[in-house]
Amino acid sequence: MALQPPRTGSGRRDPSPPRSITVRQPRIDLVSSASNAGGIPRFWWGGDPFKTHFLDALSSTFPFGESFFVRSVRFYADRIEDPTLAAEMRLFAGQEGQHSRLHDEHVKLLVEYGYTGLETRNRVIDRILRWQNRRSPAFSLAATAALEHLTAILARQVLRDPAGWLEDMDPEMARLWRWHALEEAEHKAVAFDVLMTVKPGRLRRNLAMALNTGGLVLEVVDRMAYMFWKDGLLLRGSIWMRGWRFLLGRGGFLRGVGREYRAWYRRDFHPDQIDDRELIATNEPLVTAEVGTVIEKDNPTQSTRVPSSPACG
Numbered sequence: 001m002a003l004q005p006p007r008t009g010s011g012r013r014d015p016s017p018p019r020s021i022t023v024r025q026p027r028i029d030l031v032s033s034a035s036n037a038g039g040i041p042r043f044w045w046g047g048d049p050f051k052t053h054f055l056d057a058l059s060s061t062f063p064f065g066e067s068f069f070v071r072s073v074r075f076y077a078d079r080i081e082d083p084t085l086a087a088e089m090r091l092f093a094g095q096e097g098q099h100s101r102l103h104d105e106h107v108k109l110l111v112e113y114g115y116t117g118l119e120t121r122n123r124v125i126d127r128i129l130r131w132q133n134r135r136s137p138a139f140s141l142a143a144t145a146a147l148e149h150l151t152a153i154l155a156r157q158v159l160r161d162p163a164g165w166l167e168d169m170d171p172e173m174a175r176l177w178r179w180h181a182l183e184e185a186e187h188k189a190v191a192f193d194v195l196m197t198v199k200p201g202r203l204r205r206n207l208a209m210a211l212n213t214g215g216l217v218l219e220v221v222d223r224m225a226y227m228f229w230k231d232g233l234l235l236r237g238s239i240w241m242r243g244w245r246f247l248l249g250r251g252g253f254l255r256g257v258g259r260e261y262r263a264w265y266r267r268d269f270h271p272d273q274i275d276d277r278e279l280i281a282t283n284e285p286l287v288t289a290e291v292g293t294v295i296e297k298d299n300p301t302q303s304t305r306v307p308s309s310p311a312c313g
């Protein structure tokens with residue numbers, strides 16, 4: 001997806017495309033699917049331990065991560081006067097609440113498979129992040145905007161799906177990831193716009209990105225290593241080599257994302273400079289067909305109902 005020419009550095013959208021954020025309540029049930037015969041297999045992505053644990057690791061950080069995002073954005077709710085952005089913040093919370101709920105089911109599934117340490121670790125990190133919210137709301141918001149940029153980059157890779165990745169997944173998991181990726185693309189700029197409205201400092205923004213990129217990479221690698229250790233595969237060199245090629249080899253999952261990542265550090269960056277409208281338009285009907293129920297849709301200024309966000313408080 002091409003980067004569009006820089007617009008403004010103000011953070012708030014000027015003549016930008018209208019945003020459409022839809023809160024869906026998907027019919028996805030990972031826990032009961034897993035207990036059925038022929039349910040979700042341990043290595044649900046093409047039978048490959050590395051690919052599976054890469055997304056297992058990321059997914060297992062979402063329950064506490066997305067709750068943190070919602071708290072970080074909500075903290076500034078009364079400082080936002082723009083009614084459109086205020087409505088988008090509610091829709092953002094609604095979407096992230098649903099994500100958090102479903103990824104919590106994924107964690108339960110991982111615990112069923114024996115990776116019990118993930119649940120304990122999540123509880124500890126959740127406490128630390130709640131403390132961070134109280135201690136440093138401005139940095140928490142900057143971290144949220146930065147991590148939303150990273151999730152938007154990953155979401156774009158899933159939605160583009162150049163190598164037929166989704167087809168290779170267990171179907172229930174493929175539905176989960178397409179749905180989540182679509183909604184990340186829909187709300188990618190909300191936390192950024194709140195940040196630019198209330199705490200626009202560039203140093204904080206860049207520092208938050210640098211620290212959180214490193215933190216996320218370490219956290220994912222550490223979680224993957226733990227799961228491989230439980231599988232007895234930690235020292236299997238071929239798995240790591242294949243995994244490295246999958247991530248960074250020709251056509252790899254993270255291949256070519258550097259330009260979008262680095263754009264964050266530009267003075268005049270705004271997430272909407274990366275035009276995802278076509279990707280969203282292509283995937284939206286598929287997600288609607290795959291996951292179903294809409295709680296609240298579109299035109300946030302006319303929304304009357306605040307969607308529930310059960311896992312975020």
Ligand SMILES: [Fe+2]
Nearest residue numbers: 066096099184
């Ligand atoms: Fe999310």
Ligand SMILES: [Fe+2]
Nearest residue numbers: 096148151184
């Ligand atoms: Fe998000």
